[in-house]
Amino acid sequence: MGLVTRKKVFSIMALCAMVGLLLFPVIVSLPSLAIGADAPDAAKKEEAKVEKGRDVYYKTEGIVVGAPAPKTVDGPRDYPRYNFESRVLLWFANQQHLYYGSFVLAVPIFCMVVEFMGVVTKDKALAKRYDQLAYDFIKISLTAYSLTAVLGGILIFTFLTLYPAFFGYLSSIFRPVMHIYALMFVAESGTLYIYYYGWDKMKEGFLKWIHLSMSVILNIIGTLLMFLANSWIGFMMSPAGVDEQGRFLGNIWHVLHTALWNPLNLHRILGNMAFGGGVVAAYAAYKFLASKTDEDRAHYDWMGYIAMALGVAFLIPLPFAGYWLMREVYAYRQQMGITLMGGLLAWLFIIQATMIGILFLSTNYYLWQAMGRMRGAEKYQRYIKYLVFILACGYLVFITPHTMVMTPAELKAMGGQQHPVLGNYGVMSAKNGGINVIITTTVLSFVWYMRGNKVSTVSWSKFGNIFMGCFFFFAYINIIGLAIYGYYIPANVRVGLSVPQVATTLSCLFFMFALNSVMMKGAKQMGPIEWGKISARSQYALIMLATAFTWMMGLMGYIRSSVRLFWHVNEIMRDNSPWAYTHTVGFAANMISFNVLFFWISILFVFWLGSLAAKKAPVDAKAGVPGSAPQPAGSH
Amino acid sequence: MKALMSVGALVGAIALLLLVGMILDVVPSNTVRLVEGYMPIQMLLEVACFVAGFTGLSYMLSSMGMAVPRFWQGIGFWAFVLLYLKFRVYPPIPFSVRAMYGTVSLVAVFMWVSANEDDWKKFKQPIMNVLDAQSGANKMLRYAYLVLIPVLVGFTSFNAMKPKSEEPIELRTVHPAPPASTKVHGKTYTLQTSQNPYRVNPEGKFDQEYSNKLIVEQGMGRLMAPNANPWDEKNQGYLKYVKEGGEIFFQNCHFCHGDNLNGRGLHAFAFNPIPANFTDPGTIAQLQETFIFWRVAKGGIGLPNEGFPWASVMPPWEQHLTVDEIWKVILFEYWHTGYYPRTWD
Structure with a gap:
């Protein structure tokens, strides 16, 4: 047997060993399943003696085979402890x-x-x-x-x-x-x-x-x-x-x-x-x-x-x-x-x-910084401030609490527990809009990054760019429009609005990435990515x-x-x-x-x-x- | 482009003048009113207008050879956000929220001025100039900062540690978690599945769709929907019960919750916290009718242990009202505010 063939055999054996390891726990558990399979027969014979219970969630009946949950009391038996929580x-x-x-x-x-x-x-x-x-x-x-x-x-x-x-x-x-x-x-x-x-x-x-x-x-x-x-x-x-x-x-x-x-x-x-x-x-x-x-x-x-x-x-x-x-x-x-x-x-x-917002803000910031190592990405730099603004607005809405922390004096000045303007951002409708705006903006940053040092050479590149611009524009309009509409409809319908909002965001993600990839195939490079x-x-x-x-x-x-x-x-x-x-x-x-x-x-x-x-x-x-x-x- | 920027600059200048007027208390905050129903987006649009205006102003000044340095642009914009929140938005925003917004806007300004190396260098330049102290003025500034910054830190620390006589800040939980079921007048109601028995069509059948069409319409103010006047004697079903609920509300509830249901009744400000504002989209609009039923029936004393103290003086209305009366008053509250109760279908 040649060296290569031997290696192949050993490798296949190793792979089989892994599959075996994966299946091992299942095989080991089979006997217990088999015992379980016999159990109903045994149960039938002694039906009169067995106790039945109703599943708290599935509401099905089953034979009681376990002990009840212990009713614990505070003490060394149930809760032994050090001198610490x-x-x-x-x-x-x-x-x-x-x-x-x-x-x-x-x-x-x-x-x-x-x-x-x-x-x-x-x-x-x-x-x-x-x-x-x-x-x-x-x-x-x-x-x-x-x-x-x-x-x-x-x-x-x-x-x-x-x-x-x-x-x-x-x-x-x-x-x-x-x-x-x-x-x-x-x-x-x-x-x-x-x-x-x-x-x-x-x-x-x-x-x-x-x-x-x-x-x-x-x-x-x-x-x-x-x-x-x-x-x-x-x-x-x-x-x-x-x-x-x-x-x-x-x-x-x-x-x-x-x-x-x-x-x-x-x-x-x-x-x-x-x-x-x-x-x-x-x-x-x-x-x-x-x-x-x-x-x-x-x-x-x-x-x-x-x-x-x-x-x-x-x-x-x-x-x-x-x-x-x-x-x-x-x-x-x-x-x-x-x-x-x-x-x-x-x-x-x-x-x-707040933390979710930080994650997305950090990601966007990293991508903008990363554009700095590409020649040709300068054309997007002047628009970054608008992305910052959109991100910040989405973020502010997303983190606004409905019930605010305040002193009693502030409460009296405000005239109630909820602020009539900012209180509106504290509900789910606004927050869904906020987070979708943030994610869509992150997708946009990614698209800019992906095309940073490239110029599309496809014949329809102008149309493609306009189409992408319009797609993002209407995505924002749709997300924000639905967020506002959410205030005026029943809660169960409002919950359903998250579906078109999410669909819009994911459409941006998949369609725009796909379109961008097609547009950038064989694109003219303005310069290499200067890693480091x-x-x-x-x-x-x-x-x-x-x-x-x-x-x-x-x-x-x-x-x-x-x-x-x-x-x-x-x-x-x-x-x-x-x-x-x-x-x-x-x-x-x-x-x-x-x-x-x-x-x-x-x-x-x-x-x-x-x-x-x-x-x-x-x-x-x-x-x-x-x-x-x-x-x-x-x-x- | 130039024309567009000029319009932007004009908008920016007017907006800035208005804001300065509000800061100096010459122009009242509500000169440009925040319209109920449009407020959520109105405020953001207003800020967007300011940003567009600033872009125009910056462009114009730059064209005139008087470009504002990036450092001052960043600092200026942050100051604008703080002042806008403090002097434009009314009623006053609590400090905790302004602090959150101020921090976020500071981060946003940092992201803007450091998004690329050129901008970052421009932004840092004045700071570096002061630190390097190559000129006499910068040297003076450096000494001034040497004194001022420790003084400022000291003053802030002193102020933070100084004993205050104000009541402490409260972190309240507004929505207590309801129980799975509640027993009122001897009958058990499962909160997840119970329904308001008076949400019925003229034939007497439970009809959520029917009642949804007849609630007060929201917009710029609240108006009764056409052909949905509860005081019409011929009404049967839902609207008839809304009227009966209204009578119960004005006999029992409006003293605290107010005749506009906005939590500002006659006695409201004797309490801390003041009673719930039903017109806010975050109160009854977020909840099932059965939740309200439980809250009304059991009052403040029936609230769960977790999240204690609730500081609610709401009486347990089951001691004063029948079950039917409680359901009817809830019907009225949703009708009047123009909100739909939460359902799970």
């Missing part, structure tokens, strides 16, 4: 695990995309750069992966030692799921290590495709892992598969597939991707600022750009996924929705809006982007968790610890900031560790990096 300790452990978990789940997806781009790119130098970039990505996540596992262990110990009654109940419901989760984790680890360490051995031809297939499997496992973990929080917020006493009714699918599971899954996938992009972009920005040579600056400038573009690609649909989640929350329990959006936690949503010749301010914008992502993730996690108020499992298991109250906004903000700070300090350490174990970068790949290199066709 247990909830805060758990919050910290949970948040850190989530940050790292999100990061290590997101980065392999980037890796897959970038590696694929490298494989399909015809330009060899560029393909090598993509491959190196994908390798850099996975290298960063590998060290973080171990830390994620360690933090997961800390989290479980925290649960077991501080909330034993609650965790005991949760694990009694999710017992098979937790085992599958653990096995999936083994599969994820095995796949990741084969993928990483097989990089050099499988870098060409057929083997490269096998390697790429491994990244697909790796990501499938990662995504399934996240879905399983999401089912636990979904159950805590909107329980199903149990009766009113919290007794498990034997249908594990009902327990998994709760009212909020799917919206949470989608929201978390997009959120993880955006977050992962932000962190990698910040890493690149840090390396850029610390670079001593033009070559390094060019490489990290390019890396930052790619990571930012990937992150923002997932940031744009994120608000819509969030909207779907909130819609489902309202549909599940009206009071939960009101507590979130109009009640106790409403102020946190104003902070969230970007202002330092742009890199701070990337760091700002990543910090805002991190902060917002912490905030939204807190909001999602707090909405259960004094319930461990909503309406099933009450939290009787002394900490079953909602923190003040100030305390929560400080805690989130602490978590963010800790994460960034620890991840800097991880980056440093990664650089210690750095694989010696191939000299030829580095030499091919920007500056003198051709522009990456797919990079803008």
Whole structure:
């Protein structure tokens, strides 16, 4: 057997091993399913003896197979503690695990995309750069992966030692799921290590495709892992598969597939991707600022750009996924929705809006700065001030609180709780308009960036430009018009208006990107993109982007968790610890900031560790990096 | 282009004069009125006009060889935003919101002046000149800043730490989370699914569409829809009950919530916070009728534990009104304000 054939056989074996690892947890769980299949027969025989219960969500009848949710009392049995607030300790452990978990789940997806781009790119130098970039990505996540596992262990110990009654109940419901989760984790680890360490051995031809297939499997496992973990929080917020006493009714699918599971899954996938992009972009920005040579600056400038573009690609649909989640929350329990959006936690949503605005503002600012490294992009610079104005107006509307913070004297001067002018911006109709204006403007900035150093040579370019201009103009008119119209119609119709607004924004995104790409095919280049010749301010914008992502993730996690108020499992298991109250906004903000700070300090350490174990970068790949290199066709 | 810029410059000059008049209290803030129903977009359009005007002015001055340096353009625009919010918009905006807007506009100005290297250099130049202190005037300015900035920081700190006799700022929750169901006069109502039994057509059948067509129309003021006069004796169904609800409202509610339902009744300013303003698009317009039913029936004392203290003196009206009367008064509130209750279909 020749060397190449042997390599191929080993690679296929490795791929099969991964598929086996992926299927392993499912196979292991089959016997339990088989037992479950026998159970109805047994149940029929003893029908008279078995107790039945009604599912709190699905309203179906089922045989009670679990114990009721424990009625906890404040004391060392149910709530053992240190001389410190247990909830805060758990919050910290949970948040850190989530940050790292999100990061290590997101980065392999980037890796897959970038590696694929490298494989399909015809330009060899560029393909090598993509491959190196994908390798850099996975290298960063590998060290973080171990830390994620360690933090997961800390989290479980925290649960077991501080909330034993609650965790005991949760694990009694999710017992098979937790085992599958653990096995999936083994599969994820095995796949990741084969993928990483097989990089050099499988870098060409057929083997490269096998390697790429491994990244697909790796990501499938990662995504399934996240879905399983999401089912636990979904159950805590909107329980199903149990009766009113919290007794498990034997249908594990009902327990998994709760009212909020799917919206949470989608929201978390997009959120993880955006977050992962932000962190990698910040890493690149840090390396850029610390670079001593033009070559390094060019490489990290390019890396930052790619990571930012990937992150923002997932940031744009994120608000819509969030909207779907909130819609489902309202549909599940009206009071939960009101507590979130109009009640106790409403102020946190104003902070969230502020953070979302910062994300989009930072992205736009980065793109404008990035136009500075292109010859020919000057023609757009004079119009940037108008984009700033539109963005600022959208942002101001988006962050305006409906109930304002004010002194009693101000309240009297204003004549009521709501301001007659600005109060109008505090409702959903205006806010939908605000965020859609912001996103559409971001799309416009991207379009300008994409055509910055190019002049279209297609015969219909003039018509194309006018068409694009009109498209954006009418998109703005439509979004703003619908936002105003929303004040004069019933709430259920108003909620539906978000569909045409979102459709308008997404049309801008897809049609304009597609049209622009067609127009710019074979376009005249005004000059190359001078990678590395970007202002330092742009890199701070990337760091700002990543910090805002991190902060917002912490905030939204807190909001999602707090909405259960004094319930461990909503309406099933009450939290009787002394900490079953909602923190003040100030305390929560400080805690989130602490978590963010800790994460960034620890991840800097991880980056440093990664650089210690750095694989010696191939000299030829580095030499091919920007500056003198051709522009990456797919990079803008 | 020149003509367009000239018009812009004229608009800018007039707008600036008006704003200066308002700042100096020579021109009242409401000289150009903010029209109810158009206010949300009117304010933004007004600011857009100012921006267009400033662009025109800048162009004209530049053509005349008197270009305003980028530094002063940035600072000037930020000052304009702060002054506009303080002196143009009425009633006065609370400081917390002005601070938010001021910060955002400062960020926007920074983004504008630093969007490209040329602009950024132009903007930084006066600052760098002062720091470099190559001329006598700049040297003087540098010394002045050396003294003034610490004094300003000190004064701000002193002011922040100084004990104040004002009542503290409140961060209130306006919409309490309702329970899943509520028991009134012995009957349990599920908030998600219950309906107002008086929202009916002349045949006596529940008809949301029918009642939606008859509410007061909004626009520049509120006007009754044609053929929708509740005081018509021949009315049957919805409008008949609106009238009955109105009578209950004026016998019981208007003392606090006001005869325009805007929360400014006779006794309103004896309370802190003042009663809810139903004409605001963020109160009853956002809520289900059953939410209002629960709030009216249980009053301030029936509000949930979370978010305490609510500081609501609303009486539990179930002690004074029948269930039917509560539903009718809610019907009237929606009719009068021209809002539709939230539904989930």
